Amino acid sequence: MVIKGWLVAAVAALSACSLPETSPVSRTRHVADATYAADITPDATLSVVSSNTEGILVWDLQTQQQRFQLSHGDPSVNVVATVHVAADGSYMVSAERSTFALWNLTTGDPEGFWRIDESSVRDVAVANGGVGLLVGRGNGKVMYFEPGTGRRLEFLGHQEKINSVDLSPNGHYALTGGNDYTAYLWDTRSGQVIHPFHHSSRVTKVVLDDKGRYAFTADSKRDARIWNVQTGEPISTLRYLQRQKIFSSAVFSDDGKYLLTGSPSRRISLWEVSSGKEVAEWKVAPKNGSQPPSAVVYAVAFRGENQIMSESSSGFAEVWAIP
Numbered sequence: 001m002v003i004k005g006w007l008v009a010a011v012a013a014l015s016a017c018s019l020p021e022t023s024p025v026s027r028t029r030h031v032a033d034a035t036y037a038a039d040i041t042p043d044a045t046l047s048v049v050s051s052n053t054e055g056i057l058v059w060d061l062q063t064q065q066q067r068f069q070l071s072h073g074d075p076s077v078n079v080v081a082t083v084h085v086a087a088d089g090s091y092m093v094s095a096e097r098s099t100f101a102l103w104n105l106t107t108g109d110p111e112g113f114w115r116i117d118e119s120s121v122r123d124v125a126v127a128n129g130g131v132g133l134l135v136g137r138g139n140g141k142v143m144y145f146e147p148g149t150g151r152r153l154e155f156l157g158h159q160e161k162i163n164s165v166d167l168s169p170n171g172h173y174a175l176t177g178g179n180d181y182t183a184y185l186w187d188t189r190s191g192q193v194i195h196p197f198h199h200s201s202r203v204t205k206v207v208l209d210d211k212g213r214y215a216f217t218a219d220s221k222r223d224a225r226i227w228n229v230q231t232g233e234p235i236s237t238l239r240y241l242q243r244q245k246i247f248s249s250a251v252f253s254d255d256g257k258y259l260l261t262g263s264p265s266r267r268i269s270l271w272e273v274s275s276g277k278e279v280a281e282w283k284v285a286p287k288n289g290s291q292p293p294s295a296v297v298y299a300v301a302f303r304g305e306n307q308i309m310s311e312s313s314s315g316f317a318e319v320w321a322i323p
Helices: 005-014
Strands: 026-029 035-040 046-051 055-060 065-070 082-085 091-095 099-104 110-115 121-126 133-137 142-145 152-155 162-167 173-178 182-187 193-198 203-208 214-219 224-228 234-237 249-252 258-262 267-272 278-283 297-303 307-312 316-321
Touching: 035 082, 035 307, 046 082, 046 091, 046 307, 082 121, 091 121, 099 121, 099 133, 133 162, 133 173, 142 173, 173 203, 173 214, 182 203, 182 214, 193 214, 193 224, 203 249, 214 249, 249 297, 258 297, 258 307, 267 297, 267 307
Parallel strands: 035 297, 121 162, 162 203
Antiparallel strands: 026 316, 035 046, 046 055, 055 065, 082 091, 091 099, 099 110, 121 133, 133 142, 142 152, 162 173, 173 182, 182 193, 203 214, 214 224, 224 234, 249 258, 258 267, 267 278, 297 307, 307 316
């Protein structure tokens, strides 16, 4: 998951709508200093956090013990701004501006480093077992790559910069969104578009439901929608009062009833999929020294039936109770 420069600029505007401070069930510091990116497995058992001075940290969320410390080079000058963990927690992909790496999260070993010279890496995703990687780039191209076979496919459907990508657990389907006001659901085996999802401004966040039911796409203004991936028809539009709401993370519940989102304004929101209605909201701890108090919610996950988890730029993993 990655936070772009325009998200930082949006924080002040979004903070204008005040939300009272909320108290977590627990709060554990995972990073001593600034955090660049994070991801949490859907079952909330593992998280990966990219720190500016400690490299990439892999945490066991059941024991709150650090499992691995990884790095593209010198961890004290880490610039990895994008990480994504496979749905089964087996592999992780991390990316800097011009390089990306695949990691085995059972052993902590890297299974490949690759460089892209043509254009900058904007977002990445990995399938279960590390069988496929998805790389969105600044030139509008999206690459699907299979490390085991060497197979590579370039998707050329977008006309402008890519902002967000996601990949189905089996690696067969990709969801990509960019500055061309469009998100595409496409088949990584053929490169064929299955459904286009059109917006009125830049598509800034896309997420696929791991069960193959829904897609979530959001733009840079106030249009955030949940779609039926089988028919391509909209199910609901998220309902909120703000003139602009940016999303930095999102995940669907296992039962398909809810969507959980994080934003660059410290907010976590729980939405009803069928109606788009917001049913609960939380506010993560701010980053030390930030004025006004701010934090980007990089990752969210459901933790059983009654709790959720978050990782944010504050460096904390926080557990929250669902009302």
